[in-house]
Amino acid sequence: MRPKIYLFGDSITEMSYGDGGWGASLADHFSRTVDVVLRGYSGYNTRWALRVMEKVFPAVEGGGGDGDPLAVTVFFGANDASLPDRCSAFQHVPLNEYKQNIHSIVSSLKKRWPKTRILLITPPPIDEEGRLRHPYVENPMGLPERTNEAAGAYAKACVSCAEECGLPVVDLWTKMQQLPDWENVYLRDGLHLTPSGNRIVFDEVVTKLKTEGVCLDNLAVDLPLITEIDPNDPLKAFQK
Amino acid sequence: MRPKIYLFGDSITEMSYGDGGWGASLADHFSRTVDVVLRGYSGYNTRWALRVMEKVFPAVEGGGGDGDPLAVTVFFGANDASLPDRCSAFQHVPLNEYKQNIHSIVSSLKKRWPKTRILLITPPPIDEEGRLRHPYVENPMGLPERTNEAAGAYAKACVSCAEECGLPVVDLWTKMQQLPDWENVYLRDGLHLTPSGNRIVFDEVVTKLKTEGVCLDNLAVDLPLITEIDPNDPLKAFQK
Numbered sequence: 001m002r003p004k005i006y007l008f009g010d011s012i013t014e015m016s017y018g019d020g021g022w023g024a025s026l027a028d029h030f031s032r033t034v035d036v037v038l039r040g041y042s043g044y045n046t047r048w049a050l051r052v053m054e055k056v057f058p059a060v061e062g063g064g065g066d067g068d069p070l071a072v073t074v075f076f077g078a079n080d081a082s083l084p085d086r087c088s089a090f091q092h093v094p095l096n097e098y099k100q101n102i103h104s105i106v107s108s109l110k111k112r113w114p115k116t117r118i119l120l121i122t123p124p125p126i127d128e129e130g131r132l133r134h135p136y137v138e139n140p141m142g143l144p145e146r147t148n149e150a151a152g153a154y155a156k157a158c159v160s161c162a163e164e165c166g167l168p169v170v171d172l173w174t175k176m177q178q179l180p181d182w183e184n185v186y187l188r189d190g191l192h193l194t195p196s197g198n199r200i201v202f203d204e205v206v207t208k209l210k211t212e213g214v215c216l217d218n219l220a221v222d223l224p225l226i227t228e229i230d231p232n233d234p235l236k237a238f239q240k
Numbered sequence: 241m242r243p244k245i246y247l248f249g250d251s252i253t254e255m256s257y258g259d260g261g262w263g264a265s266l267a268d269h270f271s272r273t274v275d276v277v278l279r280g281y282s283g284y285n286t287r288w289a290l291r292v293m294e295k296v297f298p299a300v301e302g303g304g305g306d307g308d309p310l311a312v313t314v315f316f317g318a319n320d321a322s323l324p325d326r327c328s329a330f331q332h333v334p335l336n337e338y339k340q341n342i343h344s345i346v347s348s349l350k351k352r353w354p355k356t357r358i359l360l361i362t363p364p365p366i367d368e369e370g371r372l373r374h375p376y377v378e379n380p381m382g383l384p385e386r387t388n389e390a391a392g393a394y395a396k397a398c399v400s401c402a403e404e405c406g407l408p409v410v411d412l413w414t415k416m417q418q419l420p421d422w423e424n425v426y427l428r429d430g431l432h433l434t435p436s437g438n439r440i441v442f443d444e445v446v447t448k449l450k451t452e453g454v455c456l457d458n459l460a461v462d463l464p465l466i467t468e469i470d471p472n473d474p475l476k477a478f479q480k
Contacts (some may be wrong), residue, residue, distance in 0.1 A: 001298055010399050014405040017268035024264035028257035042468030058241055065379055092473035096304055223292050226283030230329035238291040 001067070003033045005214075008049070008056065008105075009075030012124070012201075014040025020195025022202040029206060033219040034070060045079040045093045046101030055110055068113040071214050072203060074105055077123035077154040080193060081146060087137050089147035093154055102161040117212040119205065120162045120169040122155035124197070125176050127183035130154060130190025142236060143221055146191060170204040241307070242462055244275045245454075248289070249315030250298065252433060252441075254280025260435025262442040269446060273459040274310060284323045285319040285333045286341030293348055297358075298355025308353040311454050313445060314345055314457060317363035317394040318431060320340070322385060327377050328385040335393055342401040357452040359445065362395035362408040364437070365416050367423035386431065410444040 007013050007023050016023030027036040039056050041049070049056075080093035080101075089153060093101065097153070102120065109118055112115060128144040139145065155173030162169035176182045183190075186197030194200065224237040247263050256263030257278060267276040281289070289296075304376075320333035332339065342360065349358055368384040379385065395413030402409035405472050416437070417420045423430070426437030433441065449455060464477040471476050 014271050015268075017271060019260065020267070021264065024257050024261065024267065027260070027264065027267070027278060029282065031257060035277060037275060040271065041463055048469075048478060051475070055463065072253050088470075090474055170365050178248070178311075205462060216289065223281055223295065229283070229330075234288065234330055235291070235414075238288060 002035045003070040003219070004005050005030070005209075006037045006039055006056055006057070007075070008039045008072055008108075009047050009121070010040065010044050010079055011042035012040070012078060012191075013038070013073070015192065016040060016198065016201075019074040020198050022193070022198040022205065025092075025198070025202040026205060029046060029202075030216070030219070032221050032225070033221075035217060037069075041108050043079060043091060044076070045082075045100055046076045046105065047093050050101050050104055050108075057109070059111065069116050070118060071117040071212070072109055072113075073119045073121055074107075074109075075103070075121035076102070077158055078146070078151065079127075080202040081123055081150045081154040083147065083150060085144060086143055086145040089137045090108060093209065095157055098154055099157045099161055102158060103165070106161070106165050106167065109171050117209070117214060118165075118167050118210050119160055119165055119212070121157040121205070121226045122169065122171050122173045123151045124187065124191065124193065125173045125182065126151045127187050129188055130183060132190075133165065136187035144190070146173075154231065156183070168208045170201070170208055172201065172204070175204065241267045241274045242273065243271070243310040243459070244277050245449075246277045246278045246279055246309050246312040247296070247315070248312055249361070250280065250284050250319055251282035252280070252318060252431075253278070253313070253315050254282045254420040256280060256314050256438065256441075256458070260438050261434070262433070263440040264440060265336055265438070265442040270459070271465075273456060274400065277309075278320050279314045283331060284316070284321060285322075285331050285347065286316045286338050287320075287333050290381070293345065297352065299352075302368055305428060309356050311359060311449060311452070312349055312353075313359045313361055314342070314349075315361035316342070316345075318386070318391065319396055321366075321394040323365055323380075323390060324384040324389065326383055327375075327379045327380065335397055338394055342398060343405070346401070346405050346407065356357055357449070358405075358407050358455060359452070360398055360407055361364065361441070361449050362398040362409065362411050362413045363391045364412045364427065364433065365422065365430065367427050367430040370423060370427055372430075374429035375385045378419070384430070399412075404410060408448040410441070410448055412441065412444070415444065 053130040079091040082088035084092040126148040131144040319331040320338045322328035322331040324332040366388040371384040
């Protein structure tokens with residue numbers, strides 16, 4: 001049975017199999033070695049994620065076995081960081097609770113699957129003008145429901161959690177803002193990713209997984225590759 | 241547990257999570273309802289596929305249960321149709337054997353999973369000039385290793401198998417050739433698909449699955465959608 005990598009997160013995960021999506025690119029990258037499993041839930045914050053974890057991840061007898069996933073990406077914070085006094089307030093989670101929730105999500109995964117690598121991903125930066133141009137709900141105030149400053153605080157909290165738990169982290173908020181015109185090149189509505197933005201997430205996730213030992217070099221290929229099949233005796237490759 | 245749709249085939253399946261790929265598009269389409277599982281094996285013909293089926297599809301006790309996949313796409317023939325006297329001869333499978341092999345693959349799946357929908361997909365048409373411009377192996381003869389006529393014979397055999405088994409089929413060979421400039425618009429090397437070619441496969445597969453009752457309207461959504469969450473009492477949605 002092929003090992004699995006779960007992608008657990010909000011809409012940036014749920015939409016990651018769209019055009020140029022980072023999830024699809026991961027599945028393509030690992031096409032003969034790993035099943036990449038999509039568990040993205042649009043709009044969800046860590047409070048809701050924590051409530052549904054038992055349903056998202058199937059209970060397995062024992063644990064520590066071969067059926068444990070290779071890795072889980074945990075990519076929340078963009079909704080938690082919605083401002084508490086703006087039009088998406090119902091998705092807001094206070095910063096301290098966000099941090100506690102990430103710790104709880106990590107603990108729950110570690111308890112279930114002690115050997116599974118957990119990779120945290122911070123929320124992306126926010127382009128407030130983009131958010132005003134592409135409202136998700138009625139916004140009579142005319143003020144953005146998310147700000148880059150707030151997203152940054154949640155991103156920093158996410159990085160702290162990773163340090164406290166000894167986990168790898170993709171600091172997407174910082175990474176993207178190091179690049180020119182990030183507002184337009186990497187974000188399509190001030191929050192969600194363009195194909196180029198998806199590419200950054202893909203590259204960073206592949207790099208971080210590699211530092212954890214999860215890379216093509218270390219993974220068994222499912223069934224003989226065409227290059228391993230002897231043209232003079234093709235069936236020999238299938239006799240094992 | 242989410243139901244699964246397996247994609248079983250050769251390189252056109254293995255590469256289906258690449259840019260604009262039909263597999264990734266299916267996974268995106270079913271993002272909250274179904275796990276689309278990639279089982280593509282580049283270069284494989286039906287003879288080899290038949291040898292590895294027990295390894296590709298995990299044995300399940302009993303069968304007929306909730307863990308059975310919703311559907312399996314079976315997409316072989318492009319390699320079987322390699323000409324027996326050209327540079328990819330080792331992948332060739334005679335037409336009669338191809339037909340028998342498709343029947344055997346279908347029987348094996350039906351025996352294991354009586355209720356699972358099986359969708360056959362014919363090989364695509366071949367652009368012989370494209371094949372000469374993009375050789376996969378040394379080709380001293382200077383003749384294409386695949387021809388459109390041969391691919392057409394295997395496509396017709398695939399359609400016959402579907403009729404004999406009472407299964408739906410995507411006749412990609414015929415469908416693509418009804419469209420203008422198919423050689424360049426839908427094929428990137430005379431055989432493999434461009435994003436537009438992938439789009440055709442995606443549209444056809446979604447349409448055929450729908451006629452089999454496999455469509456978003458009939459599938460349970462995994463956890464409450466954001467639109468089902470009451471902004472005034474979000475946690476209510478998670479109390480069930």
